[in-house]
Amino acid sequence: MKPILSIIIPCFNSEATLDTTLESVLNQKYQNWEAIIVNDGSTDGTEEIALHWINKDDRFKYFTKQNEGLGKTRNFAINKSCGIFILPLDSDNQVEESFVQDAISIFEANSNIGVVYGHAQYFGKKNGFWEVDDYKLEKMLVHNYIDACAIYKKKFWEEVGGYDENMPYQGHEDWEFWIALGNLNIVFYHLNKIAFKYFVSKNTMSQLFTDKIIVQNQDYIVKKYSRQYHEQYTKAFFRNLDIDKLNSESVLVKTSKDLLFIILFRIKKRLWNK
Structure with missing residues (x-):
């Protein structure tokens, strides 16, 4: 049976967290999915863990390539996908068990909706509740407040040309992508519940942003x-x-x-x- 949802999981040196991420995928209440794991040039035991999971369940697919960064890796995986809907999932986060089921029900009830997203729960070096707001393009232009872990229709990814691979630095691809969708007047649905768990560590990408990275990526988006x-x-x-x-x-x-x-x-x- 062709999967309805493709879960996109880029990995770079993810051996410490990948098991729990994939376990959260397997535990979804909604079961018509495929999970595309892409090893983006890892040098640790990421591949061994990924191979274990593809042998455990054939809905897990595995690809490996040279290191190219988050945007290119997501695009690579989505190009391999078969689903109508896309869910990007970082290899250290965990999707809530009812999120996909809730989102698919919303899409089925209203064909005008293009994106479904929700709140997050921090874990790791930070605990607490990450409450996000309704989507407004004017707010998104100021700052990205919606994580990449949201479910959207693949056709809109195709329409905007995927994640922008020309950003000066990786890490803000989802911000640019949400602006691109807002520019097309895509309807965002705010699911007022926790959609995923967000892992925070000293190596979390957002923790590694320098002023130079932020300013140059902002400048790129402002010009675009x-x-x-x-x-x-x-x-x-x-x-x-x-x-x-x-x-x-x-x-x-x-x-x-x-x-x-x-x-x-x-x-x-x-x-x-x-």
């Missing part, structure tokens, strides 16, 4: 979506304009990029307090 930034923020900026303050700052506004960053910083607090 300059029209969207302009459309979403100029109206909000002028609705909240302090003319005297702007005049005192006007010496700083020499380029459209200067204006953009004033817009972002001036309204960021307002957006997140909505």
Whole structure:
């Protein structure tokens, strides 16, 4: 039977966490899935663990390739997939057992929905509840607040050309992808419950971001979506304009990029307090 869902699991030196990640896949209430494990040039025992799981259940598929980073590895795996829906799952996270079943039911009930996502539970070096908000393009342009672990229709991945492989540094591919889908007016459904468990360690990618990585990736996204930034923020900026303050700052506004960053910083607090 052809799988409805393809679970995409990139791996790089994942021997410490991969077992529990794949166990969470196997324990799903929804069972019509395939899991595509891609070894992105690991040098540890990742392959041995992956081979154990493909021998245990033939819904697990395994591929290996040279190290190319997260975006290219996700695209590689999705190109190998057969499902109508895609669920990216990092090799140290764990999907909640009812998430897929809940999401598929939502897709079946409303054909207009393109993405289903939910909250997360931290574990590892950090504990607690990661509560995410409803999807709004204007908020997503400021900062990525939705993890890659969401279920979406594969046809939309095809429509936007997959995860952007030209980002200066890996780690923000999902942010750019959510902006791309929002730009197509894809409908996001916020499942108001925990969808997955998010592992935090000193090697978690978000913990390794330097200011240089963040700034260069932000700059890349701003340039790529300059029209969207302009459309979403100029109206909000002028609705909240302090003319005297702007005049005192006007010496700083020499380029459209200067204006953009004033817009972002001036309204960021307002957006997140909505």
